[in-house]
Amino acid sequence: xxxxxxxxxxxxxxxxxxxxxxxxxxxxxxxxxxxxxxxxxxxxxxxxxxxxxxxxxxxxxxxxxxxxxxxxxxxxxxxxxxxxxxxxxxxxxxxxxxxxxxxxxxxxxxxxxxxxxxxxxxxxxxxxxxxxxxxxxxxxxxxxxxxxxxxxxxxxxxxxxxxxxxxxxxxxxxxxxxxxxxxxxxxxxxxxxxxxxxxxxxxxxxxxxxxxxxxxxxxxxxxxxxxxxxxxxxxxxxxxxxxxxxxxxxxxxxxxxxxxxxxxxxxxxxxxx
Numbered sequence: 001x002x003x004x005x006x007x008x009x010x011x012x013x014x015x016x017x018x019x020x021x022x023x024x025x026x027x028x029x030x031x032x033x034x035x036x037x038x039x040x041x042x043x044x045x046x047x048x049x050x051x052x053x054x055x056x057x058x059x060x061x062x063x064x065x066x067x068x069x070x071x072x073x074x075x076x077x078x079x080x081x082x083x084x085x086x087x088x089x090x091x092x093x094x095x096x097x098x099x100x101x102x103x104x105x106x107x108x109x110x111x112x113x114x115x116x117x118x119x120x121x122x123x124x125x126x127x128x129x130x131x132x133x134x135x136x137x138x139x140x141x142x143x144x145x146x147x148x149x150x151x152x153x154x155x156x157x158x159x160x161x162x163x164x165x166x167x168x169x170x171x172x173x174x175x176x177x178x179x180x181x182x183x184x185x186x187x188x189x190x191x192x193x194x195x196x197x198x199x200x201x202x203x204x205x206x207x208x209x210x211x212x213x214x215x216x217x218x219x220x221x222x223x224x225x226x227x228x229x230x231x232x233x234x235x236x237x238x239x240x241x242x243x244x245x246x247x248x249x250x251x252x253x254x255x256x257x258x259x260x261x262x263x264x265x266x267x268x269x270x271x272x273x
Contacts, residue, residue: 004050008098009091012043019048021056026063027209028056035071040080041124046098053105060272063213063220065109066205067132068116069125075115075141078123081150099124099156103131107157107228110221112212116205117141117192122180127156130165130191133224136205137183137192144180164232166190216254217272222246 005014022029030052032039041049056062069075079099087095106113106128115121115129117137122144129135145158153159154175163171166189174181186192196204212220222245230241249255253273261268 004047004054007050007101008043008047009094012047014047014051015044016048018042018045019052021052023062024206026061026213027206028062028065030065030067032069032076035069035073037080037082038074038077038120039069039071039125040077040083041099041102041128042080042083043095043098045080046095046102049102050098050105053102053109056111057109060110060217060221062111063217063272064209065111065113066116066209067106067113067128068118068205072118072138074119074125075117075121076125076128077120078125078127078146096155099127103127103157103161106131107161110224112209112220112224114205114209116201117143117183118201122146123154124156127154127158127161130161131157134208135186135192136194136196136201136208137186138201139183139195139198141183141186141192142180143182143186143191144178145175146178146180148176149178162191216249216252216258216268216270218252218254219249222248 018033020031020033022031030049032041032045034040034042034045056065079095084092084095112134113132115132115135117129117135118141119138120142121129122142123146126143126145145154145162147154147158159171159175162174170189183192183195187195194204194208226242226245230238233241254268254270257270258268
């Protein structure tokens with residue numbers, strides 16, 4: 001496997017302060033720590049995110065990952081346009097390639113991911129939340145794939161993930177107009193899974209994460225894989241994917257523990273084996 005460090009220019013530092021990792025039991029919070037610029041994605045921020053994803057995918061004791069931005073104003077407002085303005089032209093394709101790979105890294109994590117959207121999610125920020133499995137938003141959050149208003153297009157998966165989520169026509173409406181929309185509309189379209197009550201965003205997101213973490217971890221990862229790998233295939237091939245993923249859970253100790261717990265009328269104690 002190619003390490004993340006080798007995919008960035010030598011002068012792009014790995015800066016731990018840009019994205020922090022905080023563990024709560026078997027859950028992990030990743031927080032973009034750039035509230036002064038609405039948690040925009042600079043080259044070093046992308047490197048840090050990708051480095052953390054590389055680390056997290058190997059730790060299967062983690063049962064869910066929550067991704068958010070620092071502060072209450074912005075989840076992530078997309079690419080750092082101040083950095084982009086001063087970037088040498090030959091560096092721009094490399095940046096775009098790495099922002100796309102960052103979203104791919106997040107989407108391919110074996111653990112379920114939850115975007116905790118605490119404010120603006122524009123451009124690459126919306127693409128970041130689309131790369132997550134689930135999305136929990138504050139009522140005041142705003143969304144938009146606004147790239148066409150800047151004479152570019154979404155380049156980190158937005159033109160592909162959004163239509164798969166909401167349908168081609170709705171995706172064209174949002175992308176071609178570049179318009180912004182609120183949490184209520186996002187929930188109605190199926191972009192947001194839950195809108196948190198005022199002041200309860202972290203609590204609401206943790207409730208979702210803990211209900212996932214309470215289930216058999218091997219089964220949760222297998223179910224995620226079955227959906228991700230199979231849902232865009234013809235049904236017959238998708239069912240084959242599901243069958244392969246089901247085979248992963250049959251020999252597990254967790255499956256036997258679930259049966260024993262049911263018989264003994266108690267909660268199961270899953271070990272992830």
